[in-house]
Amino acid sequence: MEILPERSASRPPGSYRLSKSKFLSGLQCHKRLYLEIYQRELAAEPDEQTQAILDMGTEVGEEARRLFPGGVLVEADHRHPTEALRRTAELLGDPTVPAIFEGAFEFENVLVRVDILERVSLETTGPETERDAWRLIEVKSSTRVKDIHLDDLAVQSYVLAGAGVALAGAWLMRINNQYVYQGGDIDLEQLLARDDLTALVAARQGEVPARLADMKAMLAQPAPPAIEPDGHCHSPYDCLFWDHCTKDKPARWIYHLPGGERTYKQLAVRGIQTIDEIPSDFKLSIFQRRVKDNQEWVGPQLRAALGSVRYPVHHLDFETFMPAIPKFPMTRPYQTIPTQWSNHIEDEAGAVRHEEYLCLDPKDPREELAVTLLESLGREGSICVYSTYERSILKSLAERLPSLRQELESAMARLWDLLPVIQEQYYHPQFGSSFSIKSVLPALVPALDYGDLEIQEGSLAAQRYCRMVFEETDWVERERFREALLKYCQRDTLAMVELRKALLSRTAAPSR
Ligand code: SF4
Structure with missing residues (x-):
């Protein structure tokens, strides 16, 4: 249920039709709800990663329906609520319909669409349709019950009860990440766990009526509520109005100080707006102090730390994907599957060569990936990585591939992590509060950032990989994705080569 009324200061409370998603937006932030209704154009476009998450949810929802044979989908979409309501009423009254998918219900100007409504027979006498009650089931691609799911089910239960539907419980159907796919057809009963949340939702x-009343009263105001952006803007979901709400904040806004919400609130309550205004007696961690000082800092141990590598130095990066519905036998939902590696190899004279692997077929890539990788890594030299992620991938490969375990464990013993070296021995003002390679690279090697790449981020790489291997049939598009994936992974490892050089050049600078 979407309402897109003209902005009206005189609109009386209660005259708005809210959807479930709007209600949940309102729980996160009243201002968000207000802007979604009156000034939607101020929102940023959802990015491809967000869309990929939504698509995953849709895929899981469609799989869940297969557990209710004979269930009927209400086809009318959100632009046709009247038709959806009419068709739902028709199905409710048809005793041969065991389940309704995307049923539409309205009560007190709140309209919800229900993922699955399952008909449950009750032990009573009377006409057949009166003996029936309905189990409300919300389907999520999540692996655990979250607070937002209770609110989601609560507003649906409220509307259904108000619309006269006899409810026999409120359930969540979610991904069971302990399920191990055995090959062949997916066992949906195992893949999808069911949680009876009836008592918690009740x-x-x-609380729903009071919350709705507050939202409707707020929506009748001539301007959005004055709500300051902070951590609530990112939980449970990132708000698309973040850029709008923070557009007037100073570049060194205290929200950007590392250390989390508590530090931010302690400073905000004292009226401190920028990192530069933080009083000298305010207790800061070493990292926070570096951010406040806002100057390049070179640690006394940087040269020694960089010199601890052994040549040839390999620079390794993996790309992975995590399908909600397992693709390969003996894998679990959301298991991390490596699909690609890049290795830049630098010898002691400074010569660099590059090797790489990318699985192009819809098969389990792990054994081929491990064999080619071990060949590329050889038996000598440090393996430079950025964070502990590559170690975790090598470990999972060693567990999966007993015949390669020893060699993979030997490779793990050669890992040399550049991230803690930087965290402990170097700071540049351009890092801000982040040591991610995407923040560090532009500061130290400005000529080599990610701006020219079609893929600039790991979750987009995963999404493109899935499209290339499992969905895309146009070979031109497949080729485009292949090239973009190779370039992205290659950039991560070349970045490490150049970062080591740039850091070494800084060790000549005097340290403070
Ligand atoms: S960015 Fe934050 S303050 Fe602004 S509308 Fe969104 S949640 Fe509310």
Whole structure:
């Protein structure tokens, strides 16, 4: 249920039709709800990663329906609520329909679409349709019950009860990440766990009327509420109005100080707006102090730390994907599957060569990936990585491939992590509060950032990989994705080569 009314200061509370998603937006932030209704154009476009998460949810939802044979989908979409309501009422009254998918219900100007409504027979007498009650089931691609799911089910239960539907419980259907796919057809009963949340939802349902009343009163105001952006803007979901709400904040806004919400609130309550205004007696961690000092800092041990590598130095990066519905036998939902590696190899004279692997077929890539990788890594030299991620991938490969375990463990013993070297021995003002390679590289090697790449981020690489291997049929598009994936992974490892050089050049600078 979408409402897109003209902005009206005189619109009386209660005259708005809210959807479930709007209600949940309102729980996160009243200002968000207000802007979604009146000034949607101020929102940023959802990026491809967000869209990929939504698509995953849709895929899981469609799989869940297969557990209710004979269930009927209400086809009318959100632009046709009247038709959806009419069709739902028709299905409710048809005793041969065991389940309704995307049923539409409205009560007190709140309209919800229900993922699955399962008909449950009750032990009573009377006409057949009166003996029926309905189990409300919300389907999520999440692996655990979250607070937002209770609110989601609570508003649906409230509307359904108000619309006269006899409810026989409120359930969540979610991904069971302990399920191990055995090959062949997916065992949906195992893949999808069911949680009976009836009691928890009932407790929360009582809060819905007051919350709705507050939202409707707020929506009748001539301007959005004055709500300051902070951590609530990112939980449970990133708000698309973040850029709008923070557009007037100073570049060195205290929200950007590392250390989390608590430090931010302690400073905000004292009226401190920028990192530069933080008083000298305010207790800061070493990292926070570096951010406040806002100057390049070279640690006394940087040269020694950089010199601890052994040549030839390999620079390794993996790309992976994590399908909600397992693709390969003996894998679990959301298991990390490496699909690609890049290795830049630098010898002692400074010569650099590059090797890489990318699986192009819809098969389990792990054994081929491990064999080619071990060949590229040889038996000598440090393996430079950025964070502990590559270690975790090598470990999982060693567990999966007993015949390669020893060699993979030997490779793990050669890992040399550049991230803690930087964290402990170097700071540049351009890092801000982040040591991610995407923040560090432009500061130290400005000529080599990610701006020219089609893929600039790991989750987009995963999404493109899935499209290339499992969906895309146009070979031109497949080729485009292949090239973009290779370039992205290659950039990560070349970045490490250049970062080591740039850091070494800084060790001549005087340290403070
Ligand atoms: S960015 Fe934050 S303050 Fe602004 S509308 Fe979104 S949640 Fe509310």
